[in-house]
Amino acid sequence: MPLLRIISQLILPVVRSTKGNIMKVSIIGPGGIGGVVATLAARCGHEVILTNSRGTATLEDQVRTLGPNARAASLADAVQAADIVVLAMPLTALSRLPAKDFDGRIIIDMMNYYPMRESQIAVLDDGEMTSAEMVQRELPGARVIKALNNQDAPHLLLNAGTGSALPVAGDDAEAKESVAAFLRDLGYETIDAGMLRDSWRMEPGAPIYVWPYAPALPGGMDPLSDDAKVFYVTTAGIPVTRQAARALLDQAKRPARIGGFPEDLPPTWVAVVANWQEVERLSREMEARP
Template identity: 40%
Template structure:
């Protein structure tokens, strides 16, 4: 699969390594330009290239953003239309400034800003070092660490869930984009390593 990654810091570069390692082709982008990502793509190897943000969006069948959420306005709405779009970012007002989400979940707010994008909320609750180290593709799903996956587009959620499985984690369906508020910073499931059974139990207690 072709995967575009917008934001190549802690979480974006980790995801890029894992997806490339699982045999996917990745194009990574940041705000400073492809030339600043040469070291990263060289280290990842043949499955990785650096591009502009627009190139990453155009390239990906799946596109992930892992940028500070306050920069959401820089995401290329036109290029992301029709794409399976993973939002891994989190809204931290102290970092991102005041953004009026209109009472919506961050992912719902972003979906309204990106019409046509098939938005899936995932990868936002796992600390990047655990993402880098805890994948166990050889283990049964029930013994793996959870990655929560939310969205309103069932097929898009399926595609992202398969990617989660390929890199050795267990996708747990956390519901709709509106329900993805349950996986935002401050929630009891945020940045807590959980087995799928623990994750499902925690979600059940939150609804």
């Protein structure tokens, strides 16, 4: 998404891994929000490996933009090389992954269940398991951690380094700490959100999902106006402290209706997603103003 590249060039300093522990981070589905993770990881010195279903040639421009810390690879090579694998593709693509290739790998599951996009998934609709538990079921040998799923793409980028805390859930304590360390490198504090079975507290519709990290529009601004859209995608939210994040997790109640729905999101963000290209044009115009 070019708009996110514009924002990243404006606001992100070049930094290095806070612990000097350079990791190989493979991102499956590096468009949109996966691209934000790629940008942040490359900026702090990690080796970023991009892969998608359309082939490495389609990733050349993105690799060039990310710089010398990034490269593209086949899915098999990306998974084999990785210290951490980030799943940023649609949830429906999960069943097409070669499960054995992921055995022993630390997985960050940043996917979310949106029935209008994925169609209905019975085990999720019935509350039989969380989406992260479903990922673990499909990749039984992997070390699945739920993280990086509860912000929209612009604010995962804009809020990095502001002191905000993000929830991390998982059944493997060592893998959870590795993911938490990676998130700290990206510019986030972390809070333990429990096991994979508890990760519904950070799924779409939960109190900690998107809204707390989004900026409040200036008084009187029409949330569907062009000004609001540009303001939304270029303005960081108020930092969500670890204490505030804990309170949001504790407030969560398991909803009767599972999954994400447009009415659960900030209206301005829904409008941005519906007309992303127009917002890109407006943002370029804003950037060009003296």
